[in-house]
Amino acid sequence: MDLKQQLKVTIDEAIKQAELVPEGQLPELKVEVPKDKSNGDFSTNAAMVLTKIARKNPRDIAAAIIENFDQAKAGVKEINIAGPGFINFTMDSKELANVIYKVLDQKENYGRSEANNEKVLVEFVSANPTGDLHIGHARNAAVGATLSNILDFAGYDVTREYYINDAGNQINNLALSIEAxxxxxxxxxxxxxxxGYNGKxxxxxxxxxxxxxPEYKDLDQKERIAEFRNLGVELExxxxxTDLEDFRIRFDNWFSETSLxxxxxxxxxxDKMTENGYTYQADGATWLRTTDFKDDKDRVLVKKDGTFTYLMPDIAYHYDKVERGYDKLINLFGxxxxxxxxxxxxxxxxxxxxxxxxxxxxMQLVRxxxxxxxxxxxxxxxKAVTLKDLIDMIGVDAARYFxxxxxxxxxxxxxxxxxRSESSDNPVYYAQYAHARICSILRQAKEQGFEIDESQxxxxxxxxxxxxxxxxxxxFPNIVKGxxxxxxxQRIPNYIHDLAASFHKFYNAxxxxxxxxxxxxxxxxxxxxxxxxLENALGLIDVSAPESM
Structure with a gap:
């Protein structure tokens, strides 16, 4: 348990000790880092939150909490009431310093939460295999991979999945284009x-x-198109x-639409939706009663000609996700x-x-x-700028970070x-430079006979x-959880920048x-x-932590 969590637990205990709220009615209270450093290291608005339940003035509630608060247990040096009833805490510097031992002990696992039982499927990118990945796909890929990393680090059981749209008119047009x-x-x-598709x-x-x-020209067209469809999808x-791998994107599953x-x-x-009473026939088509679930109009599933709309395989795909036992399905769409x-x-x-x-x-648009x-x-x-172009322009680290x-x-x-700039204005350069500078200091320290000694x-x-x-x-652990x-x-690169800024400020002072x-x-x-x-945080967005620059 970190200091912030310990502080929250101790506040809850003080509220119970003061008998401010009936048993079982204590709401979830927040402990936050105040923007103004003069207000201490941590602050809570618990007294204001409890006003209606406790039926007391918030400053009186705050005083009762302080009276029953165990400062030694929470590692608090000073505690005071501010404004209408904020309670501010200044931590004992010795307790703050103990986080060093925690990081050195946990190393690459610092910030990682214990595993929970929630299974999450994150589906992202899922671009049609008919051309190059563009800038919108690049944002989708970077965010999807980072979100998956964060969820994994926060204790979720995460599966990363790409849905291959290898059926339907677009793929048929791909096959016809190859035939042409x-x-x-x-x-x-x-x-x-x-x-058709006119790409090189x-x-x-x-x-x-x-x-x-050359023998394919003698095949029946239906057979030839089927062959070209399979070959086209495979090659695309x-x-x-390859492009995604170059962008440091990995997937656990590549799910084929055709397999559905x-x-x-x-x-x-x-059959399942019909059995549940949500499909009906009208105008020669089969409809889904989506208006029963806040949609603005019902949707066609099977057209008059007997073919499925594009919605039906998507429904089947999500049915398959549910059947695989996932508790939460997260999709990243354009x-x-x-x-x-x-x-x-x-x-x-x-x-x-x-x-x-x-x-x-x-995912909103990128310019x-x-x-x-x-x-x-x-x-x-x-032609349009592709993911490959972006990597060539600025490199993977900058592209992933931005x-x-x-x-x-x-x-x-x-x-x-x-x-591209090598200046403190470039956030990825600024963060990586902080890591490289620390590595340089540690090398100098070693040369002077100073080793990392955790007993110090x-x-x-x-x-x-x-x-x-x-x-x-x-x-950091709470940033990841949040x-x-x-x-x-975006909270991870924001944190990385703040951590790097704090280090640079310390180094200069x-x-x-x-x-x-x-x-x-x-x-x-x-x-x-x-x-x-810093290395752990950069790892969450798949950006390298260089030892020299």
């Missing part, structure tokens, strides 16, 4: 379908097939997987999918599941900015010039900037390798704890 390029390579006129990769696939399999997915038809899952989902939320959640209700089991995070102007085209190809810096519900202007006392740390740095280290609960990936040996040894332990925490 195939026959073009064999000397025939190009007969590209109206909604499709032309190359057609040319290679013409060289390696290989390319997507082959396994009978589509029919099973339809900005153009906002209208899809209610109908997909409604389908879960029609399947007899809680619609709130499904969470959909919408690339260079020299103050929006970049829409790749200098390399003259893509998770902002809340997903906001539009994001990605400043390429800033991402750290209670000599009293410098104001050092204590602020310790408090920042102490925050980011996981709120699905707020105090000499680590000073003249007092006892303090030097304590500082060495402290900055190693900072380094480890």
């Amino acid at each position: 390029r195939y026959f073009e390579a064999l000397g025939q006129d190009l007969n590209m379908p109206e909604d 990769d499709i032309k190359l696939i057609g040319e290679n097939l013409a060289k390696e399999h 997915m290989q390319k997507l997987k 038809y082959e396994s009978g899952e589509v029919d099973s989902a339809m 900005a153009d999918h906002h209208g899809y939320i209610n109908r997909l959640k409604a389908s879960l209700g029609a399947l007899g599941e809680d619609p709130d089991k499904l969470e959909i995070e919408i 690339l900015i260079e020299n103050g102007e929006e970049v829409k085209m790749s200098k390399r190809t003259g 893509m998770v810096m902002r809340s997903t519900d906001t539009h994001f202007d990605f400043d390429l010039d800033l991402a 006392a750290v209670d000599v740390i009293e410098n104001e900037q050092a204590l602020e740095l310790l408090k920042k280290i102490l925050e 980011a996981a609960a709120a699905r707020a990936t 105090e000499k680590v390798l000073g003249e007092v040996e006892e303090k030097t040894r304590a500082y060495i332990l402290m900055i190693e704890a900072v380094r480890q925490t």
Whole structure:
């Protein structure tokens, strides 16, 4: 239990001891770090929250809490009431310094919570295998991977999944496009379908097939299209997987849409919704009564011609997710999918599941900015900027860091010039430089005969900037928990920046390798704890922690 948790427990005990609220009626109380340092290390508004229940003035409630509060147990040096009833706590510096030992003991697991029993499936990217990944996919990939890392670190059982859209009209058009390029390579006129794909990769696939399999021209078209469909999806997915791997994105499962038809899952989902009374026939089509679950209108599942709408396999896919035993389903969708939320959640209700089991995070648009102007085209190809282009422009570290810096519900202007700069204005450079600087100091310390010795006392740390740095280290486990609960990936880079800033401030104010040996040894332990925490936090967004720069 960290200091903040211990403080909260001790506050709860003091409230019970003071008999301020009836048994079992104590609400969830918050302990926060005040923005104004003069208000101590931690603060709670518990007295104001309890006013209605206790039927007393908040300052009187605060006084009763303080009277029954065990300062020694919570590691509190000073406690006072401020304003209308805020209770402010100043921690004993010795207790703050003990976080160093915790970090050194837990190392790469510092900040990790104990495993819970909640199984979470995070589905992200899921781009159609018909072309290159673009900037929107890059944001989706970075946020999805980071959210998965955070949830895993916070104790959830996380599965990362990519849904391969390898069925439907788009894939049929892909096969027809390959066929058109195939026959073009064999000397025939190009007969590209109206909604065909004109990318260079499709032309190359057609040319290679013409060289390696000229016999395909003699196949029945249905058989040939089936062959081209499978080959096209396989080759496009290989390319997507390579790009994602280069972006440090990994998946536990690659789930095929086609498998839903082959396994009978589509029919099973339809039967389930019909059995539950949520489907009906009208105008020659089969409809789903999504308006029973807050959707603005009912949705067609089977068209007049007997074919499924694109919604039906999506419902079957989510039915499969539920059947696999996941407690929470998290989908990361592009900005153009906002209208899809209610109908997909409604389908879960029609399947007899809680619609709130499904969470959909919408990724707002990203604009690339260079020299103050929006970049829409790749200098390399003259076409839309791809994920591969972005990596080539600024590298994986900067791309991953910048893509998770902002809340997903906001539009994001990605400043390429800033991402390339080697200055303190560049947040990823600023954070990595802090880590590299610590590593440099530790190397110097070793050369001077100072090793990391965990038996060394750290209670000599009293410098104001050092204590602020310790408090920042102490925050990390709760930052991770909060980011996981709120699905707020931007909290991690925000924390990384704050931790780096606290270190730089300490470094500029105090000499680590000073003249007092006892303090030097304590500082060495402290900055190693900072380094480890920084590495752990950077790891959550899959950004490297360099030892030199």
